[in-house]
Amino acid sequence: MRDRDQSVLSEILPPEERAIEAVVARYQRVAPAITRFARTLSGNDELIVRLGTQATSTEDTVVLDPGVFQTAYARSAPVTPSEVALTTALHEVIHLIATDLDEERPIPKEWLVFKEEVEDDGDPERAPIPVGLFESGVMDEDFVRPDLTEDDIDFDEDPTEDPDAVSLLHALNVIGGPAAEALFLSIEDARQERIHFDAYPGAGSVLRDLYRTSIGHAMGSARPLGQFALACFLIAGDHEDRNDVQKRLAPHVALAIDDAMAFMDPVTEIDDPWSVGTIALQLLSVAKMHNLVQEGAASSSPQGRKVEMDADASTISQSVDAVRLVTPPLANKDSYEQTRAAAQSVSAAEGKKGEAETGGDPATDQIMKVSTAPTVYLPTGQGGKLLVSDLPYSFAAFATDGREMLAKASADWGVTQHRVSGELYPLFLANQRRGLRTGYDAGDLSPYTPLLLGAGLYERMFERRDLPSRRSYALSLLVDGSASMLQPRSLGSRKAPWAMAAALLGAWTLAQLADELQIDFEIAIFNRSFAAAPDDTEFSYREMRTKATAGLRQSQGGNAERLTRTVNHYIVKNFSDRWRASSDVLAGLFYTAAAPQDAARSARNEPRLAPPVSMFDKAANVDEFNVAHAAERLTSQHATHRIMVVLADGMTRGSVHALAETVASVERGGTTVLGIGIGDDTVRSAYSRAQVVEQPLGLATAMVDGVRSTLYRTIAESGIDSWWVNAGDRALETFVN
DSSP states (O other), rough: OOOOOOHHHHHSSSSGGGHHHHHHHHHHHHHHHHHHHHHHHHHHOOOOOOOOOSOOEOOOOEOHHHHHHHHHHSSOOOEEEEEEEEHHHHHHHHHHHHHHOOOEEEOOOOGGOOOOSSSOOGGGGGGGGGGGGGGGGOOOHHSSSOOOOOOTTOOSOOGGTTTTEHHHHHHHHHHHHHHHHHHHHHHHHHHHHHHGOOOOOOHHHHHHHHHHHHHHHHEEEHHHHHHHHHHHHHHTTSOHHHHHHHSSSOOHHHHHHHHHHHGGGGGGGGGOOOHHHHHHHHHHHHHHHOOOOOTTTTTTHHHHHHHHHHHHHHHHHHHHHHHHHOOOOGTTTHHHHHHHHHHHHHHTTTTOOOSOOOOOOHHHHHHHHTTSOOOOEEETTEEEEEEEEEOOOGGEEEEEEEHHHHHHHHTTTTTOOOOTTTHHHHHHHHHHHHHHOOOOTTTSSOOTTTHHTTOOGGGGGGGGOTTOOOOEEEEEEEEEOSSGSSSEEETTTTEEEOOOHHHHHHHHHHHHHHHHHEEEEEEEEEEEEEEEOOOOOOHHHHHHHHHHHHHHHHHGGGGGGHHHHEEEEEEEOOTTOOOHHHHHHHHHHHEEEEEEEEHHHHHHTTTTTSOOOGOOOOOOOOOHHHHHHHHHHHHTTSSEEEEEEEEEEESSSSSSHHHHHHHHHHHHHTTEEEEESSSOGGGTTTTTSSEEESSSSHHHHHHHHHHHHHHHHHTTTTTSSHHHHHOOOOOHHHHHH
């Protein structure tokens, strides 16, 4: 037994860790173990366990509703988050696989003595409570599963040919009303848990801890019938000792439990749901005998009795549900039927083997995407999810038009696209030569080469040797991709959407510079909106966004906004990618930025082919998480000199203080960070190296010159020999000083 003084779940789990994406992420860590358990339980080695908005089970697939996990984390129990994830998943798999109430039979004749009667005609043979069952508190053994004659059972395998055959839940409703149905579902729930958790005592103890923390409140607020039903559930499932349960009950309810024990004792020895239905009817009769069910209190009319029976069923459900983890197939009749209907849908439409992560619906796909996204931590201690993916490849469809517009904009805005490295190229070339020696005499083959070859020293002739003067460089460029970057701005006598276009022209020019100098570089664009997938088109993006948003609003309510308006980091060109392979995507993105109306028109006319231009539909951004993530990627390159350029048209919608702390932390780590603001001088509040521009010419020039300046300085500050001074323009000395 766990020490009750230990910290409980509600104390160690902050609100953000109870969010659905955090819950799903914890489930993912135990998913392989859950799949193995489900395969063992079902006897199907090909069974797939996955998540979906509608829980269900088929022969080959089990779909878990992540909302059930979230409910479990709201408990104040002395358990850990990992224990809750594992136990809740086991709980759901057990009930989804073990619950099958579809078999139809004629209503057993022994049930007829329990049938509800509206009017009492005084005939003892029609009395609703079989009083003879309670003599000496012992149940007639034959009454639990009485011997049936051939007249009672239809041996035909096709139940549809017997007009009297009905489903179990329908039969219970006909005989005992909604209360019998609710009591049956709670007892069947407890029976399944007791049988299947017996082999997993550790998980069983966690389940008991989750339940026990709610018993006191549930008992205190329950009516007598609710107390009785809850006590039966706890005892049948072995979640609480009978004596301990009875101490919490009203005296007359405790007496009812004494009489009910004769019927509950065999509950774990039977595997037929219809027999559990018999026990439920017997327990309801015990409740009636002890006046826990107030018959005829409102009215003797059929309408009045129906209201009373519905109230009794509600009392049972509310009391038991306040303690148990409510699983969809055993919540109520409607929920069970929805679960079975979903099974037919999965079997007919999806049912794909090998997909163990999602249930195939956009809402769950989005939750999974957020849950598996990396969590970025800032120097301030704040953490947040950042969705990182490649920019949709479909932007390459605009590449031809984009290249033409790049050439025109380059000429109009005075940004040269030829030999942009200028005097830097010989410096880098000399640096590479300085750091690499071949053979024994600085590059010239030795006259003793044949002897070296014969002595097996061939590899030494091409030995690579690092010298102290050797330098390496890495460049990261971040571009604000919010909708405001596409808004028209003053451009002389007119207005045009030049902000993102100028930024991308600068990115293009820097890419050419870095490629010439053989510098590793990365280009990324960031925004806050519904995340696009790498293979998205305008059609698929809009469809997924609409369906995911609608589904999440239904299942997550107010949290849907957080799950659909995520902080996104799109990689246009990765450090390891070839520039030529990424240039088409960047050119297409430039066309979208330079001619947004034309791009939108193309997307409307051919949405299945056009890139998702509507992904830039929100203005808000959270810069600090993108800066922190880009810095981490940049550091992983292990370059001796690292440069980051961040371009945005306004301050972060997060925290200016957090952004400033993040930038300062990145620079302390050895990375030079350049912040460029478009018409917004608040960039100076966060970046120690900042520049504000008002025109496209100034923006593109600031980006290129800023990086060129930094490269100069890194060479000058090395303080190693003066070989590079003679290799470049003497203007370098003036520039550095």
